[in-house]
Amino acid sequence: MDKIPFNKPHLTGNETAYIKEAVSSGKISGNGAFTKKCQAFFRERYGFKKALLTTSCTDALEMCALLADIQPGDEVIIPSYTFVSTALAFVRQGAVIKFADSRSDHPGINEESIESLISDKTKAIVPVHYAGIACDMDLIMNLANQHDLLVIEDAAQAIESNYKGHPLGSIGNLAAFSFHETKNINAGEGGLLAINDERFIDRSEIIWEKGTNRAAFFRGEIDKYGWVDTGSSFLPSELTAAFLWAQIENLEKIQQRRKEIWNLYYDRLSLAADDFGIQIPVIPEYATNNGHMFYLVCKSEEQRTGLIDYLNKSNILAVFHYQSLHKSHFYKDRYEGPELPYADKYTDRLVRLPFYYRLSDEEILKITSHVNEYFSQSP
Ligand SMILES: *Cc1c(COP(=O)(O)O)cnc(C)c1O
Numbered sequence: 001m002d003k004i005p006f007n008k009p010h011l012t013g014n015e016t017a018y019i020k021e022a023v024s025s026g027k028i029s030g031n032g033a034f035t036k037k038c039q040a041f042f043r044e045r046y047g048f049k050k051a052l053l054t055t056s057c058t059d060a061l062e063m064c065a066l067l068a069d070i071q072p073g074d075e076v077i078i079p080s081y082t083f084v085s086t087a088l089a090f091v092r093q094g095a096v097i098k099f100a101d102s103r104s105d106h107p108g109i110n111e112e113s114i115e116s117l118i119s120d121k122t123k124a125i126v127p128v129h130y131a132g133i134a135c136d137m138d139l140i141m142n143l144a145n146q147h148d149l150l151v152i153e154d155a156a157q158a159i160e161s162n163y164k165g166h167p168l169g170s171i172g173n174l175a176a177f178s179f180h181e182t183k184n185i186n187a188g189e190g191g192l193l194a195i196n197d198e199r200f201i202d203r204s205e206i207i208w209e210k211g212t213n214r215a216a217f218f219r220g221e222i223d224k225y226g227w228v229d230t231g232s233s234f235l236p237s238e239l240t241a242a243f244l245w246a247q248i249e250n251l252e253k254i255q256q257r258r259k260e261i262w263n264l265y266y267d268r269l270s271l272a273a274d275d276f277g278i279q280i281p282v283i284p285e286y287a288t289n290n291g292h293m294f295y296l297v298c299k300s301e302e303q304r305t306g307l308i309d310y311l312n313k314s315n316i317l318a319v320f321h322y323q324s325l326h327k328s329h330f331y332k333d334r335y336e337g338p339e340l341p342y343a344d345k346y347t348d349r350l351v352r353l354p355f356y357y358r359l360s361d362e363e364i365l366k367i368t369s370h371v372n373e374y375f376s377q378s379p
Pocket of ligand 1: 055056057058059082083085086128154156157177178179180189190191
């Protein structure tokens with residue numbers, strides 16, 4: 001059998017046809033017909049007040065930091081167990097990051113720990129919906145309202161997932177999604193900024209287009225455009241949007257299969273969880289599962305290394321995930337907070353199994369048999 005990779009970006013079939021269409025239309029820079037179609041789709045499906053395609057989720061988070069007007073010395077609360085970009089976007093504005101620990105039952109932010117991190121310098125809370133599973137947003141939104149803070153959802157992994165019936169990304173003031181090739185729908189590289197707070201609508205479009213009021217000009221609202229604010233070139237070309245449109249058209253089909261894959265993993269591995277003391281994903285009653293990722297949390301780092309090696313010998317590529325950001329080379333010397341034992345636990349012990357649209361049932365059975373075999377032998 002061929003090697004089973006960790007990820008294979010899924011091509012739905014129409015990507016190159018739509019790129020060709022964009023090329024023949026003569027408009028291939030950003031904010032053209034495909035961009036507008038994608039943005040309208042997300043706005044309508046998830047109820048955002050505004051949606052802007054970006055070249056990555058990292059870019060969308062950088063736009064959030066600009067919109068939130070983060071100044072040097074401002075504090076932002078972020079889980080330590082997350083991707084670099086969640087913190088980097090704010091660090092670039094001079095923010096001090098207050099790292100929060102993960103939950104004991106889930107790698108997401110420990111909502112109960114957030115309040116103790118709030119000070120009079122805090123500007124924003126950035127919850128990350130790890131594995132597409134919602135943070136407890138009522139707790140977070142209540143805290144934010146009490147202390148007059150912004151909530152910026154890192155929904156990079158969270159497309160098509162809900163919190164108490166509300167789409168993730170539609171709850172905070174702002175949210176960022178990713179269409180990186182490892183995400184449920186992809187454009188190679190790509191992202192989306194979702195705006196739910198009307199105060200940010202006008203400025204978002206300006207920041208998106210290099211600090212100019214170009215978008216308003218093309219709508220005929222003003223008679224010449226110029227430099228009015230800070231910003232950058234955050235918008236993707238029509239080639240990216242055309243590719244993404246093909247993915248969007250297949251969103252439900254992709255989601256259906258990804259959830260089947262997740263459920264098959266779950267059914268085949270929940271026994272291991274009980275018998276061998278391995279932690280598997282839990283979906284709180286307020287959350288849904290969007291089939292983004294399937295992970296296990298081993299009993300020790302040695303056990304995880306053993307599992308990854310064992311699977312690798314059978315041509316199965318399983319991988320670990322984040323390294324706690326408060327212990328990263330970049331941040332460790334300025335970190336002044338307490339130990340974050342759960343962020344460290346997931347750093348050392350979490351492993352992700354292969355997960356992509358074309359992963360077959362047969363392959364999942366092979367993977368799960370090997371996982372169960374390993375745990376039944378592992379000390
Ligand atoms: C993938 C990811 C990002 C970054 O997305 P890009 O589109 O690659 O910039 C940020 N945060 C989280 C939680 C992610 O999973």
